[in-house]
Amino acid sequence: MKALIIFGSTTSNTATAAEKISTSLNNKNIETKLLNATEVISQDDFANFDLILFGSSTWGLGELQDDWFNINFLKDLNLDRKYIAFFGTGDQHGFSDTFIDALGILYNDVKDSGATLVGKWSTANYEFDDSVALLDDTNFVGLALDEENQAELTDERIEQWTNQIIQEIK
Numbered sequence: 001m002k003a004l005i006i007f008g009s010t011t012s013n014t015a016t017a018a019e020k021i022s023t024s025l026n027n028k029n030i031e032t033k034l035l036n037a038t039e040v041i042s043q044d045d046f047a048n049f050d051l052i053l054f055g056s057s058t059w060g061l062g063e064l065q066d067d068w069f070n071i072n073f074l075k076d077l078n079l080d081r082k083y084i085a086f087f088g089t090g091d092q093h094g095f096s097d098t099f100i101d102a103l104g105i106l107y108n109d110v111k112d113s114g115a116t117l118v119g120k121w122s123t124a125n126y127e128f129d130d131s132v133a134l135l136d137d138t139n140f141v142g143l144a145l146d147e148e149n150q151a152e153l154t155d156e157r158i159e160q161w162t163n164q165i166i167q168e169i170k
């Protein structure tokens with residue numbers, strides 16, 4: 001099992017989370033490769049991986065982080081027989097109507113790629129009004145991290161999430 005972690009990050013919060021997720025997966029015997037979204041060139045970059053993790057912070061009012069605009073073929077990706085997961089950082093109090101919207105934007109771009117979604121995440125321990133990243137009434141499409149308001153929960157959330165992903169891909 002090999003995982004590719006692609007992330008976009010402006011002030012390094014999502015980059016740090018991506019590194020922690022990578023270490024956590026390595027500790028569970030999953031080989032990882034980390035790429036900033038600006039380093040992704042073509043569909044070939046995805047070829048040798050079973051699991052693709054997409055990570056982004058949200059900027060503006062519910063916009064994808066800038067690094068992701070480098071990849072103009074997201075909607076055309078063929079990720080048949082692969083697993084996909086999403087993670088990101090946002091500010092649930094400062095941006096309560098657009099909390100982690102970027103995860104939902106990425107999910108909508110690749111949900112028809114043939115891949116299987118893993119790592120959906122409960123909304124139970126967050127306070128926000130709305131999010132494009134809602135998969136249903138009680139789940140985000142992926143891991144929501146909030147360095148502004150809940151930084152102390154990040155490490156245990158990452159650990160729980162990587163454990164969950166490993167259970168789901170067995």
Ligand SMILES: Cc1cc2nc3c(=O)[nH]c(=O)nc-3n(C[C@H](O)[C@H](O)[C@H](O)COP(=O)(O)O)c2cc1C
Pocket residue numbers: 008009010011012013014015056057058059060061062063065089090091092095098099100101147148
């Ligand atoms: C100008 C600005 C706009 C933001 N917009 C949103 C937003 O719409 N939704 C959200 O959840 N977080 C928003 N945030 C919070 C960032 O996503 C958060 O600080 C994140 O941790 C930054 O991660 P990065 O350093 O990886 O880019 C915004 C922050 C700033 C400064």
